[in-house]
Amino acid sequence: MTALKLLFIFPLIIIKINANFVITRYDDECVLDPALVTEIASYENVTKHIMDQIRDYYGKTMYQEYTRFIDKFGARPSGTWILEKSIDHMIDLTKQHGLYDVTTEELEVPYWLRLMESAIMLQPRVKKIAILGFGSSVSTPSGGIHAEVIVVRSFAELEKLDRTKVQGKIVVFNEPYVSYGETVIYRTQGASKAARKGAVATLVRSITPFSIYAPHTGAQYYESNVTKIPTAAITLEDADLLQRLQEEGEKIVLEIQMAYMEDTKKSRNTLVDLKGKESPEKLVIVSGHIDSWDVGEGAMDDGGGMMISWLVPVVLNSLNLKPRRTVRAILWTAEEPGLIGAQAYLKQHKDELDKINFIMESDEGTFQPLGLDVAGSNKTRCIVQEVLKQFAPINKMENSGAPGSDIVLFIKQNVPGASLLNRNERYYWFHHSEGDTMNVQNMTNVIECAAFWAAFSYVIADLSVDLPRN
Ligand SMILES: [Zn+2]
Incomplete structure (x- = not known):
């Protein structure tokens, strides 16, 4: 989803985040409390470790699984038997990779x-x-x-x-x-x-x-x-x-x-959790949709985004890295007919929205990663910007006002979130057509997206501060 690009002009203000950290913002730049800057910088070794492990090992396995998934199921339209089989496959795959905290939530979807x-x-x-x-x-x-x-x-x-x-x-x-x-x-x-x-x-x-x-x-x-x-x-x-x-x-x-x-048929949202070690009730959600249109193979839209999001809790679990908060991967169902899966999740969890610290989605391609399109309070954006510094050159930050597709519903409810920015100039060449196949994808780029996606979400899930809302 592409939306109106908003330009923010910041006056000089001082914002208290909590007792420990004070942010001062000058025009378009943020100056965080030195203690928070030091804390964020201290993640540099662990983010490098996560990214190296994905680049060298886990990413290649993921790409093989991704290719096998697309080859085996192909197009996965809402309401079809093949979509449900592909959901079962991802549940099994999660367990095969050593993570057993995987649940589904049933809902009605159009066929x-x-x-x-x-x-x-x-x-x-x-x-x-x-x-x-x-x-x-x-x-x-x-x-x-x-x-x-x-x-x-x-x-x-x-x-x-x-x-x-x-x-x-x-x-x-x-x-x-x-x-x-x-x-x-x-x-x-x-x-x-x-x-x-x-x-x-x-x-x-x-x-x-x-x-x-x-x-x-x-x-x-x-x-x-x-x-x-x-x-x-x-x-x-x-x-x-x-x-x-x-x-x-x-x-x-x-x-x-x-x-x-x-x-009308039944389908399921799939939730893969890596429970947080300190505040398991708080969530950092990473997501993509598992359904696709009936033409092409839904490799790009949104097989790639679904797969890199699925990998986050799985790889962190394999690396024995448990952040403070729970990392939840959601494989949305029935995004294509109109965000049906995300609407059902929002309805079912509407009393827990304050527990979502940050919500992320990749649904605009997994080409060469560039950074994030971030929606949230100015304070949240300042913290995200600081975290992104250690991912340079993947440190671009935009503010379209409506990142992602499914997660826009949550952004509208004041939940901070972000979508993956990537070199997707050719995304709409293939989108929703017979051309959306594995041939559009490039292994190195998808692995690089996965490495960034996992390492970034780990930091947000583990930081000592919650991302502040307006
Ligand atoms: Zn999509």
Whole structure:
């Protein structure tokens, strides 16, 4: 998830963290109490030890397990049997690696099965159009939809059109890609907006800056009181072609057929705990989602993030490093249909939110690690920044305001947290498409992400101070 980047301009203030530590902040920089700085610096040997052990040994084992997991299960859509088998596999794997504190929490999740999809342009010439329905799309009527096309570049352009120009047509959104966070509204809201104008279906330019003729799926949501019309992604190539044909004055006619099945099934969030030695009730959560879309293999989204998070309590346990607080890895289920697993966890644990000292998620790639996108009070950010110093060059700190995907729900409840920053410029090239396979991943980078993720979360879980909230 990408969100609004916020710029903080700090006045000079003095903040008391607790009886021991005082932070003074000057504009954009933090000056911590020397005792806390000394304490943080004292972790340098242990963080180096954790990272070296992962680089030299545990990381390679993890990458083998990761590859085996993706090869064995492939795509793991919400509500499917294969997702549940993959969850069982991770539970077994945890125990095989010597950690037995693994539990699951059951919840209801959506099941949406893609049965068949096809699209063909009949006018002005015959051409097959690659489509990929969006999660929760309804089917076309039996016999399909045979209709004229109208292409628009934006919601504003659609709004300006007279209803008679849209009625009974297939609306093609050929929106320019700005960023995932800004452009994804065409996928999530396009069908509802077009249906209000009387459209019979929508096809949306895939939310990616790059294409070799692959459509990209993702979740979409029908607004209430709107006719549910079928909605699917098309490739950048076809979106541009349809736009040009329209501008050339051609009448465009498509025939589309889409069929899906919908149900509700049971799934599970998986919790892997390394209990804290002093304050086991306090948590540092590291997480990723185990489900994926039904296309590709969910290797990048979010097999990598799930795996490096799973490794944290497992490797710390193997290294006999028990921090003060509990380190909990959560393998979220059903993130893709709309953060369903995280919502259930939040509901079930809403009275324990003050016990979450810090919550982390990796769901935007495990390419070369760069640092963290941190949400939290200024005091928390100062401490995180100090900890990050020992990870240079992995010490970049951003503040998008909404790090991660699942954890955004917790951030909104004032729980401090962070997502992994990495060189993910190409993330959306593969995201939610057939291209999301192990070939996108690079072993050295994934291991480096894992090393940083484990060592950083160890320090936060072991520090003598809690991360302060606003
Ligand atoms: Zn994801």
